[in-house]
Amino acid sequence: MAEKKRKQRAKELAKEFGYLPYMTERYLALWGEEETLSFLEACEIAPKTAIRINSLKMPIEQTVRRMKRKGIALKRVPWLEEGFTADFGDRTPGSLFEHLFGHYYVQGVPSMTVVKALDPQKGEVVMDLASAPGGKTTHISQLMENTGTVFSIELDRLRMRSLVNNIQRCGVTNAIALRGDARKLDGLGVAPDRILLDAPCSGEGLIPLDPARKRSKTMADIRYCATRQDELLDSVIKTLAPGGVLVYSTCSIAPEENEYVIDSILGKHPEMKIIQIDQEFGVPGYTQPYGVSLDVSLSQSRRFLPHIHGLEGFFICKMRKEGDR
Amino acid sequence: MSLEIVSQLDWQMVTEVVDQEFGEGVTKTLRGRLMPVSKKSKKGISYYLVSSDWMRFLQNKFTDFEPAHLGRRFGDIVEGRFRFSLSMLDELKDVTPNHLVVSGKGAEAFTYGRSILKESVVEVAPGLSREQRVVVLNKHGDCLGLASLTVDSERIGRLGPDRLVAKNLADIGWYIRNE
Numbered sequence: 449m450a451e452k453k454r455k456q457r458a459k460e461l462a463k464e465f466g467y468l469p470y471m472t473e474r475y476l477a478l479w480g481e482e483e484t485l486s487f488l489e490a491c492e493i494a495p496k497t498a499i500r501i502n503s504l505k506m507p508i509e510q511t512v513r514r515m516k517r518k519g520i521a522l523k524r525v526p527w528l529e530e531g532f533t534a535d536f537g538d539r540t541p542g543s544l545f546e547h548l549f550g551h552y553y554v555q556g557v558p559s560m561t562v563v564k565a566l567d568p569q570k571g572e573v574v575m576d577l578a579s580a581p582g583g584k585t586t587h588i589s590q591l592m593e594n595t596g597t598v599f600s601i602e603l604d605r606l607r608m609r610s611l612v613n614n615i616q617r618c619g620v621t622n623a624i625a626l627r628g629d630a631r632k633l634d635g636l637g638v639a640p641d642r643i644l645l646d647a648p649c650s651g652e653g654l655i656p657l658d659p660a661r662k663r664s665k666t667m668a669d670i671r672y673c674a675t676r677q678d679e680l681l682d683s684v685i686k687t688l689a690p691g692g693v694l695v696y697s698t699c700s701i702a703p704e705e706n707e708y709v710i711d712s713i714l715g716k717h718p719e720m721k722i723i724q725i726d727q728e729f730g731v732p733g734y735t736q737p738y739g740v741s742l743d744v745s746l747s748q749s750r751r752f753l754p755h756i757h758g759l760e761g762f763f764i765c766k767m768r769k770e771g772d773r
Numbered sequence: 774m775s776l777e778i779v780s781q782l783d784w785q786m787v788t789e790v791v792d793q794e795f796g797e798g799v800t801k802t803l804r805g806r807l808m809p810v811s812k813k814s815k816k817g818i819s820y821y822l823v824s825s826d827w828m829r830f831l832q833n834k835f836t837d838f839e840p841a842h843l844g845r846r847f848g849d850i851v852e853g854r855f856r857f858s859l860s861m862l863d864e865l866k867d868v869t870p871n872h873l874v875v876s877g878k879g880a881e882a883f884t885y886g887r888s889i890l891k892e893s894v895v896e897v898a899p900g901l902s903r904e905q906r907v908v909v910l911n912k913h914g915d916c917l918g919l920a921s922l923t924v925d926s927e928r929i930g931r932l933g934p935d936r937l938v939a940k941n942l943a944d945i946g947w948y949i950r951n952e
Contacts, residue, residue, distance in 0.1 A: 548884060548945040549915055581952075597827065601838070610952050612842045616860040617948045621845045624830065628838035635836030 457481065461488060467662045471652075477738050478703070483755070490755035491655040491662075496533040497541050499552045500560050500583075503530060504590050504619040511551045518544065527727040530590070531560045550617040555583040558653075558699070558752045558762035562646060563587040565725045565750075565764050566695040568596075572641040575599040577630040577684065578648055580607030582614035588644070589620040598623045599638060601630050631683045639689040641773065647677045649698035649705050653761025656754050670704050677709045685717050690771020694720070701753065701761035703737035710749065710765050711742040719770040722748045731756060733765065776831060776840055779809035779820065787820065787848075790855045794906055795869040802868050803861065809847065812840060817851040859943055862916045866908045873897045873907040873920060873939055880911040884946035889920055892934035901926040907939060918944030 458473035465472070465488045475484040499522075501508045508530055512522055515534075525531035534541065541547070541554045560583075568574045568588045573596060576585045585600040592598065600615070600623050602608050608627050615623050626636075630645075650665045650673050651658070681696065688694055698705050710733075714720060722745040733749030735742050749765035779787075787809075788800040807822035810831070823831075823844035846858035857865060866872065875883060879893025895912060902925050909917045920939035929938055 542949060545880070545884070545911070545915065548948060597830070608841050613948050613951055615842055616846060616858065617945075619860065619863070622824075623842065624827070624840065624844075625842040626835055626838040627841050628835075632837040636830075636838065637833040637836075638830065 470667050486755040495759045498557045499534045500555045501530050501552050502618050505550045527729050528560050557759050562697045565766050566644050568592050571596045573597045575640040575643045577601050577645045581610035586618040586620050589622050594622045600625045633683050633687040642693045643684050644695050646697045649673050649700040652700045652702050654699050674705050681713050688769050691773035692769050694767045697764045706763035707734050707746050714743050720767045723766050723768045724748050725766050777811050779811050784809050799868050819849045820847040822847050866916045870898050871907045874910050884944050888941045889939040891932040891936045891938050897926045
């Protein structure tokens with residue numbers, strides 16, 4: 449599509465669906481007209497509620513039986529033993545006693561998938577950055593069966609409170625929650641086996657959950673986020689143990705915050721290599737977004753897209769640092 | 774707000790307070806092989822139980838970072854009184870006989886921060902005195918929180934349905950209310 453024609457079409461779509469024009473223009477450049485329309489329509493539908501059953505408090509099947517007795521319809525997510533989509537009927541997902549007991553955590557499917565991709569092992573030292581409100585920290589602890597150590601790091605003082613609440617509610621006992629800037633990890637003197645960086649982002653993938661995001665972020669915000677993500681990754685890579693695993697994720701669909709950031713990191717840090725994610729989900733990351741050629745190994749990263757998967761948009765990339773553990 | 778390994782003397786003090794209320798040996802059972810660590814704040818002192826393997830991390834002092842939580846939170850001393858953390862109550866219920874079981878309606882009210890009326894009481898441990906702290910359970914044995922009796926347990930049967938029986942000290946609804 450010629451640039452002038454694309455700009456005009458972007459304005460029309462932006463008006464029709466309530467977006468800022470720069471967004472629809474990028475979608476048209478990235479996907480073309482048909483897929484852009486499909487994406488915009490999918491973003492009008494909220495994804496199904498999902499929960500993670502917390503086996504730290506009770507065996508999964510026991511909680512499933514208990515919830516079914518209360519009339520909650522659960523359907524297992526194919527690649528997540530502990531993940532379910534849930535129909536709570538006229539009740540809110542947080543209103544059951546089982547939620548207060550920590551038997552389950554209300555969490556999007558992509559957020560659970562990120563931790564599954566990280567694949568934390570019993571006894572390891574794992575770091576979860578930008579960790580509030582704690583869905584991923586508590587999931588990591590669950591997979592590690594409360595062994596080893598999980599450093600859960602968050603900068604925001606208010607969000608820290610939710611993190612600590614959730615750690616306690618879910619029966620996590622292997623976590624150290626620290627408030628501070630993840631760009632200063634040097635001071636901790638810890639070389640983790642695995643690091644999860646679910647980076648602060650523009651949240652462009654969350655439009656199906658929060659339509660306000662159609663108009664709340666500018667291109668400058670995306671650029672700011674990309675700079676911050678790059679700084680965080682630099683700090684994280686320095687801290688990661690040789691042979692260690694890093695999972696980078698965002699709830700943004702913008703290549704500028706995902707594939708571009710990783711491509712730049714691979715250039716700066718030859719010791720980092722993208723590796724295959726074991727679970728089957730999503731679609732491959734882009735290697736030529738907007739016609740720009742990026743590292744071909746980015747095809748091993750994964751994306752969730754609202755119009756293909758009926759979920760919030762997400763990007764997940766798993767990397768390994770060279771060296772022996 | 775620095776972390777400190779709790780001295781034997783300080784832990785003895787915590788042990789005496791807890792055991793006096795919940796039974797001899799309760800603190801030792803709950804602690805197991807974990808190491809007590811304390812964190813002082815403006816409000817008081819918080820106690821945590823951590824693996825002794827974590828000494829290697831604690832020695833580094835977490836430069837540039839402020840510890841908010843570690844291991845399992847045992848409880849706090851605020852204004853001179855010890856109070857268990859909510860997350861320890863699940864284990865406490867298994868090692869103390871001091872239970873108060875409430876009805877479904879009572880459980881709902883209690884987890885909204887209300888105190889317990891006679892009409893909600895299904896069962897209470899015998900021989901408990903006024904001001905005794907009790908673990909509050911629902912009929913399925915799930916832990917709902919901690920309360921302080923306002924009357925001796927032997928007198929509860931004689932009270933009218935709308936009379937206060939136990940004052941809410943902490944309940945699991947706090948996890949949501951505090952967010």
